[in-house]
Amino acid sequence: MKTIAVLGLGKVGRLAAELLQEAGFQPVGFDAKPPSVAGLECNTLDVSDEAALDRALSGMDAVLSCLPFALNAAVARTAHALGAHYFDLTEDVATTKAIREMAATSRGLMAPQCGLAPGFVGIVGAHLIETLDTCRSCRMRVGALPQHPSGLMGYSFNWSPEGVVNEYLNDCVVLEGGQIKMVSAMEWIEKIVIGGVELEAFTTSGGLGTMCETYLGRVSDIDYKTMRYPGHVKQMNFFFHELMMRDRREEAGRILVDAKPPVCDDVVYIHVAAEGTADGDLVRREFVRALRPVEIGGRMRTAISWTTASSVVAVIEMLRDGHLPASGFLKQEDIPLGAFLNTQNGSRYDERSA
Numbered sequence: 380m381k382t383i384a385v386l387g388l389g390k391v392g393r394l395a396a397e398l399l400q401e402a403g404f405q406p407v408g409f410d411a412k413p414p415s416v417a418g419l420e421c422n423t424l425d426v427s428d429e430a431a432l433d434r435a436l437s438g439m440d441a442v443l444s445c446l447p448f449a450l451n452a453a454v455a456r457t458a459h460a461l462g463a464h465y466f467d468l469t470e471d472v473a474t475t476k477a478i479r480e481m482a483a484t485s486r487g488l489m490a491p492q493c494g495l496a497p498g499f500v501g502i503v504g505a506h507l508i509e510t511l512d513t514c515r516s517c518r519m520r521v522g523a524l525p526q527h528p529s530g531l532m533g534y535s536f537n538w539s540p541e542g543v544v545n546e547y548l549n550d551c552v553v554l555e556g557g558q559i560k561m562v563s564a565m566e567w568i569e570k571i572v573i574g575g576v577e578l579e580a581f582t583t584s585g586g587l588g589t590m591c592e593t594y595l596g597r598v599s600d601i602d603y604k605t606m607r608y609p610g611h612v613k614q615m616n617f618f619f620h621e622l623m624m625r626d627r628r629e630e631a632g633r634i635l636v637d638a639k640p641p642v643c644d645d646v647v648y649i650h651v652a653a654e655g656t657a658d659g660d661l662v663r664r665e666f667v668r669a670l671r672p673v674e675i676g677g678r679m680r681t682a683i684s685w686t687t688a689s690s691v692v693a694v695i696e697m698l699r700d701g702h703l704p705a706s707g708f709l710k711q712e713d714i715p716l717g718a719f720l721n722t723q724n725g726s727r728y729d730e731r732s733a
Contacts, residue, residue: 380404380440380441380464380695380698380699381404381405381440382404382405382406382407382438382439382440382441383399383404383405383406383407383439383440383441383442383443383695384406384407384409384435384436384439384441384442384443384463385399385406385407385408385409385443385445386409386410386424386426386442386443386444386445386446386454387409387410387444387445387446387447388408388409388410388413388414388416388421388445389445390680390681390684391445391468391683391684391687391688392408392410392443392445392688393408393414393416393419394675394680394684394685394688395443395445395688395691395692396408396416396419397416397419397675397676398675398688398689398692398724399443399692399695400418400419401676401723402692402695402696402723402724404695404699406419406443407419407420407422407439408420408421408422409421409422409423409424409435410422410423410424411423411424411425411426422435426446426450426453426454427450427453429453429457432453432454432457433457433460433461436454436457436458436461436463437461439461439463440463440464441458441463441464441465441466441487441695441698442454442457442458442463442464442465442466443466443467443691443695444465444466444467444468444469445467445468446467447539447541447542448469448470448471448474448539448541448542448545449471449474449541451467451469451471451474451478451491452474452477452478454467455467455477455478455481455489455491456481458487458489459481459482459484459485459487459489462485462486462487463487464487464488464489464490464695464698465478465485465487465488465489465490465491466490466491466493466691466694466695467490467491467492467493468492468493468494468498468687468691469491469492469542469585470492470494470496470497470542470545470546470584470585470586471542471545471549471585472549472552472584472585474491475491475492475588475589478491478708479491479589479708482707482708483707483708485706485707485708486706487705487706488698488703488704488705488706488707488709489707489708489709490694490698490703490708490709492585492588492711493690493691493694493711494687494690494691495521495523495647495649495683495686495687495690496519496521496586496603496605497585497586497587497588497711498588498687498690498691498711499649499686499690499711499719499728500519500521500586500603500649500651501519501587501588501590501710501711501712502711502712502714502715502716502719503519503649503651503666503716504517504519504590504601504651504653504712505590505593505711505712505713505714505716506666506715506716506717507651507652507653507664507665507666508594508597508598508653508655510653510657510664511653511655511656511657511662511664512655512656512657512658513655513656514594514597514598514653514654514655515598515599515600515654515655516598516599516600516601516652516653516654516655517590517594517598517600517601517651517652517653517654518600518601518602518604518650518651518652518653519586519587519601519602519603519604519650519651520571520580520603520604520605520606520648520649520650520651521586521603521605521606521647521648521649521650522578522580522605522606522607522647522648523537523538523645523646523647523682523683524606524607524608524645524646524647524648525537525642525644525645525646526642526644526645526646526671527642527644528608530639531610531614532610532611532614532615532638532639533607533608533609533610533611534607534608534611534639535639535640535641535642535645536635536636536639536640536641537641537642537645537681537683537684538683540632540633540635540636541628541629541632543632543635544628544631544632544635545584545585545628546564546583546584546585546586546605547564547565547583547584547615547619548564548584548619548625548628549564549584549585550562550563550564550584551563551564551582551583551584551585551586551587551602551603552584552587552591553582553587553591553600553601553602553603554590554591554594554595554598554599554600554601554602555599555600555602556599556600557595557596557599559591559592559595562582563582564581564582564583564584565581565582565583565612565615565616565619566581566582567581567582567602567604568580568581568612569581569604570609571606571650573648573650573667573669574669576648576669577608577609578606578607578608578609578648579606579607579608579609579610579611579612580604580605580606580607581604581605581607581612582602582603582604582605583603583604583605586603586604586605587601587602587603588710588711588712589710589711589712590711590712593710593712594712606648606650618631618635619631641681642681643672643679643681644671644672645671645672645681645682645683646669646670646671646682647668647669647670647671647682647683647686648668648669648670649666649667649668649670650665650666650667651665651666651667652664652665652666668728670682670686670728672685673685673727685727686727686728688724689724689725689727689728690724690725692724693719693722693723693724693725694709694714694719696722696723696724696725697714697718697719697722700722702715702718
């Protein structure tokens with residue numbers, strides 16, 4: 380595997396292309412309005428043009444979509460038809476379901492949800508579960524936040540507004556009492572403290588990927604929550620539900636980004652905990668990180684950019700190096716944490732521990 384098409388050259392896509400190049404791949408970038416990136420071939424592409432998409436991806440060994448989730452199914456269908464490996468960062472449940480159905484007849488590996496959450500947290504959660512003889516619960520929490528919040532919302536939109544709105548409004552799958560259930564987003568609010576910083580966590584959609592299905596019958600309770608600064612979820616419930624913005628998702632995204640544009644000084648908090656028995660004792664195993672911007676390629680990269688891009692490129696490295704199956708559907712919980720952290724890009728998660 381050598382040539383990789385990277386679709387969507389925003390902050391994450393552009394960095395992913397650079398990291399692929401550093402790792403020995405030959406990435407080719409595509410975007411509706413491609414930027415000029417030194418040393419990277421960048422091409423103009425309208426993803427909605429099926430013929431143009433087919434021409435662009437022909438001859439590629441793999442495809443990495445860093446596009447908004449609504450565009451991924453079409454890209455995955457083209458990659459599937461061409462026999463190319465497919466990777467994306469989506470949190471959208473319906474999109475992942477469609478890709479999983481394609482994977483039943485794929486000639487390449489189809490690996491959606493390879494970002495931070497879903498993605499890396501599922502790898503960590505699965506690892507913690509496997510360290511226990513029996514596991515009663517696994518709780519996964521992630522927050523991508525400004526280091527210096529202001530205002531009642533305490534937030535900046537460093538991530539795709541389409542993705543944030545989607546996960547705040549869609550129902551969330553959980554394992555509760557040994558049963559798979561759907562619960563509302565922005566509920567089950569709890570307090571979490573990491574390194575002295577108080578955060579609130581609440582349910583959001585998509586962060587678990589396929590874990591509830593995988594651990595049904597083995598783990599009683601599994602859930603995923605997004606972390607924000609205290610007070611955020613109250614503001615978001617008012618915005619989406621009392622002001623009825625839930626019915627105007629695209630407009631909601633524009634309003635929120637205009638009010639809270641991206642910042643450079645961000646932080647990604649990760650808190651994963653599993654409880655169960657080991658050698659007859661009840662124990663709690665945790666993986667906690669506070670990850671901040673780092674310099675890559677002579678430029679400072681935001682925490683959300685490098686954590687997301689590093690995660691998917693690490694998975695691509697693992698496929699190239701023979702640590703993953705060459706075809707079918709890849710569940711994030713089937714990726715071994717040790718092998719992930721031993722990759723060139725996965726190692727950043729260890730190097731930047733809180």
